Amino acid sequence: MSDSNAPENTPNNDEIQALPERQGSNKGLKTALIAGGVVVALGLGAFAFTRGGDDDSKLTTVKIGTTEAAAPYWPPFVKLAKENGINLEVVSFSDYTQANPALAQKQLDVNLFQHLQFLASYNVSDKQTLTPIGSSVVVPLSLYSKKHTQLSQVPQGGKVAIPNDPTNQARALLVLQQAGLLKLKNGGNTLSTPADILASESKVSVTAVDAAQTVAALPSVDASIVNNNFALDAKLDPSKALFADDPAKPAAEPYINIFVTRAADKDNPTFKKLVELYHKPQVESQVKASSKNTAVLVTKPAADLQRILADLEKNQK
Structure with missing residues (x-):
């Protein structure tokens, strides 16, 4: 700069x-x-x-x-x-x-x-x-959208962008499972990948992009999982996220x-x-x-x- x-x-x-x-x-x-x-x-x-x-x-x-x-x-x-x-x-x-x-x-x-x-x-x-x-x-790791204002509006067959680095990707998949948008094999874990998605039981598919590009992907997908720092840099309002995991729960320890x-x-x-x-x-x-x-x-x-x-x-x- x-x-x-x-x-x-x-x-x-x-x-x-x-x-x-x-x-x-x-x-x-x-x-x-x-x-x-x-x-x-x-x-x-x-x-x-x-x-x-x-x-x-x-x-x-x-x-x-x-x-x-x-x-x-x-x-x-x-x-x-x-x-x-x-x-x-x-x-x-x-x-x-x-x-x-x-x-x-x-x-x-x-x-x-x-x-x-x-x-x-x-x-x-x-x-x-x-x-x-x-x-x-x-x-929190949050789900944002430029097309929808409520989680229920994400359509069947919708597309969601997620970070592509392994750790944030696995957490993103767990967030989407918590949100009811997809199902993971054996409930998923901190090592889950898109290959663990049970497509027949999931509402959306995912596209993995660089974490820094998850905001840029918003116009072309139904929603995007965006890391907190990138969301705030882009002036996204956390209170308007469609969904977020709970950072106070033991599951957030990793x-x-x-x-x-x-x-x-x-x-x-x-x-x-x-x-x-x-x-x-x-x-x-x-x-x-x-x-x-x-x-x-x-x-x-x-x-x-x-x-x-x-x-x-x-x-x-």
């Missing part, structure tokens, strides 16, 4: 720190500065930067990756971190596939963008040991969003401090507001999160 509309206090080149060269493509990686309540995104490739300052040398710098750098909770989070001795550099990724490899390759210290099921899938497929150190929220680091750093006190600061009132209030009050805040201990992750990984293998 062009920085032509950036404020006058945009950092100069001397204040920009390049991330280490990463393996493979850097597609989808953007830069975001979040400081003093200002968000500046620049299309400069693999960079992360923060405002310079006389006291920055006294702070512990932590690079944290996210797909939601524009969310309003980041400015108070960054400010609170600085007040507690942490210079929090926020690196923005435009899709879900980049932040875990960046963390594994030590370009990041922590990331905050994914739920436990997504991490389990990544760890198993890439033979990694990335580890949750704290929880943030559970958010979808608890988490702070993640490398296994060797799971006891790092600075990283643990970030989890604590996230749950301070001035940050939590913005988290709730940015989700239009759909997010359910979670403060599950790291040991419990690691146990849940181990069970999910076992099921993946």
